[in-house]
Amino acid sequence: MSTPRDEAIIKQSRRSQSAARIAEAASVGLRMLLIKIALLGIVDAIAVYALLVLFLDEQWLVAALVAIVTIVVNWIYFSRRHLPAKYLTPGVIFLVVFQIFVVGYTAYIGFTNYGTGHNSDKSQAVDALMSSALERVPDSPTYGVTVVENIAGLGLLVTDPEGDVSVGGTDAPLERVKSAEMEAGKAVAVDGYTSLSFADVLARQGEIAALRVPFSDDPNDGALRTPDGSSAYVYTSTLIYDEQADTMTDAQTGTVYQDNGTGAFTTEDGDALLPGWRINVGLDNFARAFSEDSIRNPLINVTIWTIVFAFLSVATTFFLGLFLALVFNDLRMKGRKFYRIAMILPYAFPAFLSALVWAGLLSESFGFINQVLLGGAEIPWLTDPTLAKASILFVNLWLGFPYMFLVCTGALQSIPGDIVEAATVDGAKPWAIFRLIKLPLLLVTLAPILISSFAFNFNNFNLIYMLTGGGPRDPLASVNVGSTDILISMVYKVAFTGQLRDYGLASAFTIIIFVIVATISIVSFKKTKALEELN
Amino acid sequence: MNTTVTASTGNSPSTRRPFRFGRWFRATGWRHIVGVIMVIFSVFPLLYVLSAALNPRGTLTGSNHLFAEIGFEAFGRILSDPTNPFGAWFVNTLLVASITAVATVFLGALAAYSFSRMRFTGRRVGLMTIVLVQMFPQLLAVVAIFLLMSTISDWFPAIGLNTHIGLIMVYMGGALGVNTYLMYGFFNTIPRDIDEAAKIDGAGHARIFFTIILRLVAPILAVVGLLSFISTTNEFVVASILLIDPEKQTLAVGLYKLVSNPNYADWSAFSAGAIMAALPVMALFLFLQKYIVGGLTAGAVK
Numbered sequence A: 001m002s003t004p005r006d007e008a009i010i011k012q013s014r015r016s017q018s019a020a021r022i023a024e025a026a027s028v029g030l031r032m033l034l035i036k037i038a039l040l041g042i043v044d045a046i047a048v049y050a051l052l053v054l055f056l057d058e059q060w061l062v063a064a065l066v067a068i069v070t071i072v073v074n075w076i077y078f079s080r081r082h083l084p085a086k087y088l089t090p091g092v093i094f095l096v097v098f099q100i101f102v103v104g105y106t107a108y109i110g111f112t113n114y115g116t117g118h119n120s121d122k123s124q125a126v127d128a129l130m131s132s133a134l135e136r137v138p139d140s141p142t143y144g145v146t147v148v149e150n151i152a153g154l155g156l157l158v159t160d161p162e163g164d165v166s167v168g169g170t171d172a173p174l175e176r177v178k179s180a181e182m183e184a185g186k187a188v189a190v191d192g193y194t195s196l197s198f199a200d201v202l203a204r205q206g207e208i209a210a211l212r213v214p215f216s217d218d219p220n221d222g223a224l225r226t227p228d229g230s231s232a233y234v235y236t237s238t239l240i241y242d243e244q245a246d247t248m249t250d251a252q253t254g255t256v257y258q259d260n261g262t263g264a265f266t267t268e269d270g271d272a273l274l275p276g277w278r279i280n281v282g283l284d285n286f287a288r289a290f291s292e293d294s295i296r297n298p299l300i301n302v303t304i305w306t307i308v309f310a311f312l313s314v315a316t317t318f319f320l321g322l323f324l325a326l327v328f329n330d331l332r333m334k335g336r337k338f339y340r341i342a343m344i345l346p347y348a349f350p351a352f353l354s355a356l357v358w359a360g361l362l363s364e365s366f367g368f369i370n371q372v373l374l375g376g377a378e379i380p381w382l383t384d385p386t387l388a389k390a391s392i393l394f395v396n397l398w399l400g401f402p403y404m405f406l407v408c409t410g411a412l413q414s415i416p417g418d419i420v421e422a423a424t425v426d427g428a429k430p431w432a433i434f435r436l437i438k439l440p441l442l443l444v445t446l447a448p449i450l451i452s453s454f455a456f457n458f459n460n461f462n463l464i465y466m467l468t469g470g471g472p473r474d475p476l477a478s479v480n481v482g483s484t485d486i487l488i489s490m491v492y493k494v495a496f497t498g499q500l501r502d503y504g505l506a507s508a509f510t511i512i513i514f515v516i517v518a519t520i521s522i523v524s525f526k527k528t529k530a531l532e533e534l535n
Numbered sequence B: 001m002n003t004t005v006t007a008s009t010g011n012s013p014s015t016r017r018p019f020r021f022g023r024w025f026r027a028t029g030w031r032h033i034v035g036v037i038m039v040i041f042s043v044f045p046l047l048y049v050l051s052a053a054l055n056p057r058g059t060l061t062g063s064n065h066l067f068a069e070i071g072f073e074a075f076g077r078i079l080s081d082p083t084n085p086f087g088a089w090f091v092n093t094l095l096v097a098s099i100t101a102v103a104t105v106f107l108g109a110l111a112a113y114s115f116s117r118m119r120f121t122g123r124r125v126g127l128m129t130i131v132l133v134q135m136f137p138q139l140l141a142v143v144a145i146f147l148l149m150s151t152i153s154d155w156f157p158a159i160g161l162n163t164h165i166g167l168i169m170v171y172m173g174g175a176l177g178v179n180t181y182l183m184y185g186f187f188n189t190i191p192r193d194i195d196e197a198a199k200i201d202g203a204g205h206a207r208i209f210f211t212i213i214l215r216l217v218a219p220i221l222a223v224v225g226l227l228s229f230i231s232t233t234n235e236f237v238v239a240s241i242l243l244i245d246p247e248k249q250t251l252a253v254g255l256y257k258l259v260s261n262p263n264y265a266d267w268s269a270f271s272a273g274a275i276m277a278a279l280p281v282m283a284l285f286l287f288l289q290k291y292i293v294g295g296l297t298a299g300a301v302k
Helices: A005-026 A030-056 A061-079 A083-108 A122-132 A198-203 A205-209 A282-290 A293-328 A336-348 A351-361 A370-373 A385-413 A417-425 A432-460 A461-467 A487-497 A503-534 B002-010 B021-054 B074-078 B086-117 B123-133 B138-155 B164-174 B178-188 B192-200 B205-216 B220-235 B237-242 B251-258 B267-287 B289-298
Strands: A135-137 A143-149 A155-159 A165-169 A181-183 A186-189 A224-225 A231-237 A239-244 A246-251 A256-259
Touching: A030 A061, A030 B138, A061 A083, A083 A503, A083 B086, A083 B123, A083 B164, A083 B178, A122 A135, A122 A231, A122 B237, A135 A224, A155 A186, A186 A487, A186 B123, A198 A205, A256 A385, A282 A293, A282 A503, A293 A336, A293 A370, A293 A385, A293 A432, A293 A503, A336 A385, A336 B021, A336 B267, A351 A370, A351 A461, A351 B021, A351 B192, A351 B251, A351 B267, A385 A461, A385 B021, A417 A432, A417 B123, A461 A487, A487 A503, A487 B138, A487 B237, A487 B289, B002 B138, B021 B074, B021 B267, B074 B086, B074 B267, B086 B164, B086 B178, B086 B205, B086 B220, B086 B251, B086 B267, B123 B178, B138 B164, B138 B237, B164 B237, B178 B220, B192 B205, B205 B220, B220 B251, B220 B267, B220 B289, B237 B251, B251 B267, B267 B289
Parallel strands: none
Antiparallel strands: A135 A231, A143 A155, A143 A231, A155 A165, A181 A186, A224 A231, A239 A246, A246 A256
């Protein structure tokens, strides 16, 4: 379909493109080039160091990813093309790692039993179990030791009763050394390690007492421990690990614990040896969330309250802000600037501090509201389920109305005066002008702000957590959840507070939030497009 | 708008009417009543904090008599408490928030420039992704962020858990988001003719960006930087799980722990800390108020 003329244009544009490239190359200053090379040099040096560490740790996949990213970055910045990529790459790398990858990782954790007691892989769990059950072997010989240190951490330089010298650390079993410096029949220093002085030993007593140096890779062989930093004794585990049968046996009681696929060694009666290890549990976390009453009911309540809270927060702050914008949008009024500054103050005060201050103000028996304003009443503002919800909405109104006041004022002032004038000429009353002209125009311009405000309040963790801590706690729930918790504060509490951290369940909750947020944003984006077409 | 017009003609000296309270009240008087109520509502909690900070006695009950006693003992207490290193929290917060703000502005401006000035495949998808990503704030993935950072700590302790660099890196993940979109809109208002003129004069893309565009968009850079500074100062979730040692924590984490139970806490010391923590943020905010309000409405009001 292309005519000769089109071809000529294409040819010309190609020629102009190459001309532009040449001009571009000629215009790059020497200083700019040097800065570029220096920055890339730093990036590459860091990458090489990272690769070294990852290779030593045998993390092939991560190392490969780091290598690929580094090569791509170099290629982008050294080639003359890919101009947009030069500007986007730095931000995109952080976006991919700390925003997109973590979302995917959350989804993965939601299908595991990751949490307290299931933190590591199986071999680490075996090591942890064995070393936690270490007991001193009766009548075993005494080993002379010197506490030493290298990059891997503390270790022991051991002289056994026969006079042979070996060295090892927590993760490195004892190994023979030949060229140790001896003093009074005991090795005191060896190449590659720094010996700790007596003062250091005293200062790091706790660390040294916890140090366990295994004899070999087989954890059943036992380990050396030193109570004082100068002599060590043989400790063996009361648990015996049988790798073939995949069982743990308690040597004292004879109980056999077996790996039956639940992520921990378990007896037939269901007694588990903890720590266990991480396994995929499929949909178990979701099954728990939806079938166990003690989790499902709070989850439903929290979801409903999250949506109600986000909606009412936007509605209350918007209407108060709009009302105030209308009230103060009158040029005849004196002192508008003063009122405006005073009303912006709650917005300027850091939000986390506001929530903490209000928690004090609303305190049941000592707070200012009850003690002074209400003359000693003991109203449980933050501890009664219903009142706590009302208090949260009230405090959020205090926090959020200035923002709405500011944006409503801006939007009101951007409504062209002639529209209002034309309506007045046609005989419209002020209320009709507001309802039929100003409000629809405002809603069109402010729709994106209302939606992002909804999204913000949907995850308004600080307010909830700092004002009520999510409480009062729901006594029927088996997870730590209260009646003012929103989804994000529930996730935080399940994952990071209390004795048991359950990352798996918390991630499953997070996936539920993602689904809700995605649904709401799809619907609202469609709605705003419809609104924009009106404009 | 037209009411203003009639009012100003009505008040012109030639036709001055006698002052009548009823008419004044209907026109603007009631607005002052609303204003006074709102001022009390807005300012009272802040006055309460100030009064509590100046109260030498420590408890919550003791703070209920507003401005009954005035002294600066509470400031001394919060600054010298060894278990709650307020000075370190303050410095940490300033450091983390400033670096995050500068880096966010820089990364966001780079991205906004390419979206605004260049046409490339994936541009529309990129812009849409940025709009969509801001619907899913980082704190949702807090569990994964914690586990990722603890894995990184195993290999690179210098940028892992309990380090400020690690925390800042996590915050940078949110750099391309609402900020870029705000800046993108502003970049589009700078005429392309300026770029073209510079290009004809022989300036390369980097020179155009650093020496011309960045100066022209300075107001939006200030707004984004300030908003990022304020939101980082307020950030609690990620900071509370990544920073473990008290000397490494930020104000939000430290002050929260200080008054996790307000009934038993040293309320005056907390209030004194709150006043000091809030001062830089409030000063910046009120000082740059005009620009911030402009930036806030820029997203919505075209």
